[in-house]
Amino acid sequence: MVENNEIELSEAEAEQYDRQIRLWGLESQKRLRASKVLIIGLSGLGAETAKNVILSGVKSVCLLDSEKLKEVDLYSQFLAPPNKIGENRAEISLPRARALNPMVDITSETTSVDDLPDSYFTQFDIVCATELKQEQLERINNVCRDHNKKFLCGDVWGTFGYMFADLVDHEYSEEIIQHKAAKRGPDDTQKNAGETVTITVKRRAIYVPLQNALSADWTKPELRSRLRRGDPSYFIMKILMRFRDENDRNPDPSKRKADTEALLSMRNELVKELSLPAGFVSDALLKDVFGSVAGAAAVVGGVIGQEVVKAMSQREPPHNNMFFFNPLKCVGFVELYGQ
């Protein structure tokens, strides 16, 4: 857990963070200032997440990526200068990331996650990973879990996106607005009726690891009944993750037609495997999953950024445990999987 930093904010910090301190309070800001964040994968989503986290005023952010900048990244990766194609995405993102907020300590790491020891990940309070394979995500998640560190991951494919959170055993405070009981005093009139008071309550949330969430058993009736809600986003995520694992890459815009075909046949397999109703996972969501579109990266990066703030400040209920952005409906929703 983040150690509670008792040092008061400087005048410069109070000025710069004024509008957010007025929202989440000074205590949250102090907790943020003590937090060390690791961002893995400097895609558009990684850049968006980094921006939001850096602006919030954490202690440090490390950008970890072994990949080189590709032209397609420029659809959403604004931390990387467009003339740096072919260079390491984390390194070239450093100057702009630092300019966002000079009060945050920002570093980069270019080693592949597979070559980093477990102990590397546990030096951070929270890890946000994107563009990794399921196996890699699960490894890092389990390392974090063993050391009681928070883990988030997510991806944006085209305009579709998801986030997963494992905050292990998370304590937080939540503000609840209650209606005041009307007083019946001599000099009290009707005035107080309907007034409300804000009280802060302590709460606790227990999370499950990624492998549980990804292996949710759809034969169980409680999950089966979820199908009635009619949103196939969970399956879209599964298909896209499987595509990446099998092909060692994301769907490629230059192979739009072939990859779409491949995705649709993977969809058919999954539908059979989980015996989903025919037509439940329609084609539409699998047709625009190429590159990562700026608007969608901003949306999902905004959600992940806010979850980092909630997790580190231990204020307000964090999402438990999967968030999906369905661009066809323009809906963003949270569901719990694997419990």
Added chain:
Amino acid sequence: MVAHVAGVFDEKLNEAIANSKILVVGAGGIGCEILKNLVLTGFPQIEIIDLDTIDVSNLNRQFLFHKEHVGKSKAQVARDSALSFNPNVNIVAHHDSVISNDYGVSYFKQFNIVLNALDNRVARNHVNRMCLAANVPLIETGTAGYAGQVELIKKGLTQCYECQPKAAQKTFPGCTIRNTPSEPIHCIVWAKHLFNQLFGEEDPDQDVSPDTADPEAAGEAGSSALTSETTSDGNIQRKSTRAWAAETNYDPEKLFIKLFHDDIRYLLSMENLWKKRRPPTPLSWDKLSGKDDPPAQHSGLPDQRVWSVAECVKVLTTSCKALAEDLKSRADGDHLVWDKDEKNAMDFVTACANIRAHIFNIPLKSRFEIKSMAGNIIPAIATANAIVAGLAVLRAQAILKDEIETCTSVYLRPKLNHRGQLFVPEKNGGELQEMITKINDSVNKRGIKVNVSMNKVMVFQRGKSMNECDIYIEALTPSNPKCYVCAPKPEVGLACNLKQLTLKDLNSALKDGLNMQAPDATVEGKGLVVLSSEPGETEHNNDKTLEELGLNDGCALMVDDFLQNYEVRVRLQHEDEEKNWRLVTDSDAPMPAPKENEKPTNGSNGEPKPGPSRPRHDSDSDMEIIEEDDDGEIIKPPKRRRTEISDEVVELC
């Protein structure tokens, strides 16, 4: 044009983007994010307008700006920063107000889509009308704290920004402010009025001296006070506060004695006021309690410490002197403008509000809290802006793909709703889209052609041929047929006392109430010009009452605003008891009150009250149009009608 990788978008969208021209109004929190998304997506022609300059409190979210940009034009710096993301696009920046003759209907017509990222209702209303007149789709956005909203406005297809009346700004009766404050906000409003009386633009409606016309004190108002020895200088009541203060050379002690002793004694003499209230206690300059007490132990920001009364007096002394110096250094007739970010102005209001609160046994507030309330600060964070701007640009893409019918309003909720939703599309536009897809997927396999059009009444039409059917579905919220802005023949009533309302008052009613910039009014059927926006044409009649101008109950004016290309029929309704004026619309919902004593935020208890909007000159946050939960546990579905939330004043640890 743009560094494009084929295959990210389908060809149709690629082409539509390449041929598009987009206007972004506002380069604040949402504007910066929108601009980034547009540039990255490859929109080749973008214009951005903002009249504001960069402040340090913007830097926590307006990420195109850095410390070295403070004081510079937002539009210009946003342009320069965004170009570094994609140098192949063309961005034109205007450091300007969007409300200007330079941006007329023909200017708006050149754009495919306008995106609003504004922070005030006046500019929103204006752009709404410009887009209706130019028939350009408008994507209207806003955030307040964790919440936000994206809404499409298109003439003939959706409701407009002004179809539903907005919650009125909270106002306080003058006598509460001047005579009987009971909450901190009353004292804060009073202190801001005092600032304007002494240093700012003098407004007779912002008097700070005891109000002898208080109906509660009727009959005996001040009668005993007038004979009382302590108000031997009672004549100061009849002199303008400014003139009096200037005569005393803004001596803080004299000011203190008048405001916090003599005026309070005077109020005490209005005995009816204190029959059921705890009476105020006049303060003596030389007998201040707690003068020698050391400051209480405090953790938190320095501004979050509540000052003692003695400290307030010290701050009052210093800030009053500094402000008087500032005023003196200016040209004759010039005045100061209250600004929450101006140290002395903020100090002065904090000190005066707290001294007055102390006198009336009202809890004192910290400078931090008073700044929120006096400055109408709406908290703003990067993430909510990022989400709303992301959704807005995705909506823009949908419009370019000819899917405008699917673009329902989307609400970003501060907490999940009962269905676990964080972004909630209005009505069921999204589900309909899904349904259409399914219909197409399954039906097409059988060789039947289905033509689906949205936003029309749902009918199944048979008979074109055996293999074809049309489905019409309503998804977008239609316009209010009685809207006084977007109805085919807009009309509104104006209730007023024709024997009292002058032409000048009418002019301000049209400007403040109907949000017109330069109204021209003629008498319907006669073509007689009553009010002209051309200088010198009708000004000589400014002080004449409407009755004197020959206007009577039931007569109608055709009022026109050239810039907005907007004409409305205004029916005059005479009401003897109407002291000022008010708009009468066909819907029953009340219209915003014309006269605002003040636009405060909610009280310190964090209770979300129906929202005041910010004063038109405030530019601190990104917007306000959200329905807020009043109970954290029960989350309501998004409301169709816009309501506003006030600032979230956060309980601080």
